[in-house]
Amino acid sequence: MDLITDFFSKLGNLEELIRWGGLTVLIIIVFAETGLLVGFFLPGDSLLITAGLIAAQGYLDIFVLNVSLILAAIIGDQVGYLFGKKTGPKLFTREKSLFFHKDHLIKAKEFYEKYGGRAIIYARFVPFARTFAPIVAGIGEMNYRKFVTYNIFGGILWVVSMTLLGYFFGNIPFVKKNFEYVIIGVILLSVMPIVLGYFKHKKEKRLQERAEESA
Secondary structure, three states, X not given: OHHHHHHHHHOOOXXXXXXHHHHHHHHHHHHHHHHXXXXXXXXXXXXXXXXXXXXXOOOOOHHHHHHHHHHHHHHHHHHHHHHHHHHHHHHHHXXXXXXXXXXXXXXXXXXXXXXXXXXXXXXXXXXXXXXXXXXXXXXXXXOHHXXXXXXXXXXXXXXXXXHHHHHHHHOOHHHHHOHHHHHHHHHHHXXXXXXXXXXXXXXXXXXXXXXXXXX
């Protein structure tokens, strides 16, 4: 129980979280965010970039980091796909709860319908869609071989691009001298799409409600 409490207490400080849990906590978070419904709130892009920054300081091996997290991301999506295939459309009738947001599932479905199989790759870089896209692919019974191909490519592209961005960025002298401020900036930038998406969703909802009232 203390371990779980420590984890959530450090979740707001990614540098401290990574130094506390090391590679193990990174693997768990990447897997949970891509393979479990409860993972939608976890930091994805910012976590990988921060891990790359810390690897640049010699705390983590960048090669081992990438291989481990690529495997976690790919296996996570596989679990999500199989879960979606097993639960099927019943998941859309499930009530909203603390660890399940039906709206996110519906948005992922729209995302998947818009981009098709490529959504499995694109979703890696989109908060919430990253968690729900493989589940929607499973519900829609996407060809498994096709899913695996997109999953592997997407997993490699997402992990490598994010960690190497942090790694090479972290070797810049200015970044090394202002490491804590850079991490705060990374977190703020990664959270911004979520905030903008939230306000966009609220605006669309208000417009829809007005349209229904005037109809």
